[in-house]
Amino acid sequence: MKILIQHGRVVHPVTGTVLLQDLLIEDGKIALLDRGLNAQADLVIPASGLVVCPGLVDMHVHLRDPGLTYKEDILTGTAAAAHGGVTSVACMANTSPVVDSPEQIEYILNRARFGSGVHVYPIGAVSMGLRGEEPTDAEALKKAGAIALSDDGCNVDNANLMRDVLIRARRLDMPVLCHCEDTSMVEGRAVNEGSVSRQLWLEGRPAIAEELVVMRDAMLAEETGAHVHICHVSTARSVDIIRKMKKKGIHLTCETCPQYFWLTEDEILTQGSMARVNPPLRTSQDVKGILAGLKDGTIDVIATDHAPHSAEEKARPLTKAPSGMVGLETSLALTLTGLYHTGKMELPDIIRRMSTNPADILHLPKGRMSLGVAADLTIFDPDQEWTIDPEQFASKGRNTPFAGTQVKGRVKYTIVDGQIVYQDT
Ligand SMILES: NC(=O)N[C@@H](CC(=O)O)C(=O)O
Ligand SMILES: [Zn+2]
Numbered sequence: 001m002k003i004l005i006q007h008g009r010v011v012h013p014v015t016g017t018v019l020l021q022d023l024l025i026e027d028g029k030i031a032l033l034d035r036g037l038n039a040q041a042d043l044v045i046p047a048s049g050l051v052v053c054p055g056l057v058d059m060h061v062h063l064r065d066p067g068l069t070y071k072e073d074i075l076t077g078t079a080a081a082a083h084g085g086v087t088s089v090a091c092m093a094n095t096s097p098v099v100d101s102p103e104q105i106e107y108i109l110n111r112a113r114f115g116s117g118v119h120v121y122p123i124g125a126v127s128m129g130l131r132g133e134e135p136t137d138a139e140a141l142k143k144a145g146a147i148a149l150s151d152d153g154c155n156v157d158n159a160n161l162m163r164d165v166l167i168r169a170r171r172l173d174m175p176v177l178c179h180c181e182d183t184s185m186v187e188g189r190a191v192n193e194g195s196v197s198r199q200l201w202l203e204g205r206p207a208i209a210e211e212l213v214v215m216r217d218a219m220l221a222e223e224t225g226a227h228v229h230i231c232h233v234s235t236a237r238s239v240d241i242i243r244k245m246k247k248k249g250i251h252l253t254c255e256t257c258p259q260y261f262w263l264t265e266d267e268i269l270t271q272g273s274m275a276r277v278n279p280p281l282r283t284s285q286d287v288k289g290i291l292a293g294l295k296d297g298t299i300d301v302i303a304t305d306h307a308p309h310s311a312e313e314k315a316r317p318l319t320k321a322p323s324g325m326v327g328l329e330t331s332l333a334l335t336l337t338g339l340y341h342t343g344k345m346e347l348p349d350i351i352r353r354m355s356t357n358p359a360d361i362l363h364l365p366k367g368r369m370s371l372g373v374a375a376d377l378t379i380f381d382p383d384q385e386w387t388i389d390p391e392q393f394a395s396k397g398r399n400t401p402f403a404g405t406q407v408k409g410r411v412k413y414t415i416v417d418g419q420i421v422y423q424d425t
Pocket of ligand 2: 152153154179231278279
């Protein structure tokens with residue numbers, strides 16, 4: 001099967017260029033890439049006006065399988081990814097049971113073969129049962145196919161355990177993805193500590209609960225030489241800490257998510273539990289800090305933290321509802337609308353953060369437009385406007401605070417290994 005993609009604006013995130021090019025896919029790989037290609041193909045995709053880029057890599061996804069499949073499963077989660085232009089997902093270990101054994105890794109990899117076709121890369125837990133007491137067998141997890149370690153959903157409170165795991169992870173050349181929020185400061189609390197928590201007479205999750213652990217884990221990375229990746233950075237001071245620590249040459253990377261550059265804690269006042277997420281939505285000062293970090297490269301990655309929950313769970317009152325929001329099907333559009341169409345960032349800089357950088361962090365051979373690589377591609381119309389409607393999601397989760405939001409930028413085709421896994425009709 002040969003596919004010819006004609007007259008697209010091809011984004012090359014590594015060189016930072018956008019070129020008017022044609023692209024031929026043959027045997028699942030990028031076979032030719034040039035201007036005015038004159039090749040025979042079984043299928044021609046006319047892409048004038050469309051952007052063609054390396055498939056998006058989302059390194060923070062909760063697929064909820066095994067055990068929590070009323071929220072999402074590998075089938076619906078990978079379908080949601082395809083809808084969102086995402087060709088590879090890394091899935092978090094906070095399932096039931098927790099992904100803390102090779103058997104669980106194998107289960108996910110097996111199930112993924114019957115998914116939408118999108119690549120699934122499992123992440124193994126840092127500690128058994130995410131309890132923060134006993135480390136997992138990282139070597140066995142890696143052998144089974146785990147690409148990173150994370151207790152995401154939970155902070156690793158025990159610094160000694162974290163240091164031990166980082167020493168092992170360094171030996172195994174595995175990144176450790178850290179959810180940073182000191183448990184003693186956030187347990188049982190639903191929203192940011194600040195004006196909104198005061199208005200609602202609630203105890204809040206203070207910014208410093210995140211920042212203290214960001215600093216701790218950066219220092220542990222410095223000491224152990226391991227690769228620490230900070231998940232879902234949400235505060236301006238976290239960005240400042242990471243910027244300073246990176247200057248010392250520490251192996252430190254980080255991500256943020258669209259909700260942290262689009263929304264503030266005020267969203268809680270109008271949307272209640274739908275806007276509840278960990279770490280919580282913060283202040284407009286924090287949004288400014290996140291934007292600055294994205295622009296200057298302190299923030300390496302835009303991930304989703306796609307965290308589906310059932311309608312019943314999210315209908316509970318704010319203090320009783322689980323935290324998290326879905327993101328796979330809105331992330332590209334929100335990012336284009338918030339960063340590209342506002343002139344804050346150029347396309348190659350955006351695609352680097354949504355494809356090349358996460359691929360590099362996870363050691364995946366993805367995120368590049370070069371000859372001979374697997375044809376994982378996202379094709380989108382940067383200018384098409386649409387309104388976010390959760391009823392249209394392929395995900396089981398409809399929990400988004402962006403319902404009704406007008407966005408600009410729509411996925412047209414998602415291609416994995418040369419196969420069209422999603423096409424906008
Ligand atoms: N972000 C969230 O609010 N929730 C995530 C866990 C996490 O990513 O920390 C979940 O698993 O629901
Ligand atoms: Zn988390």
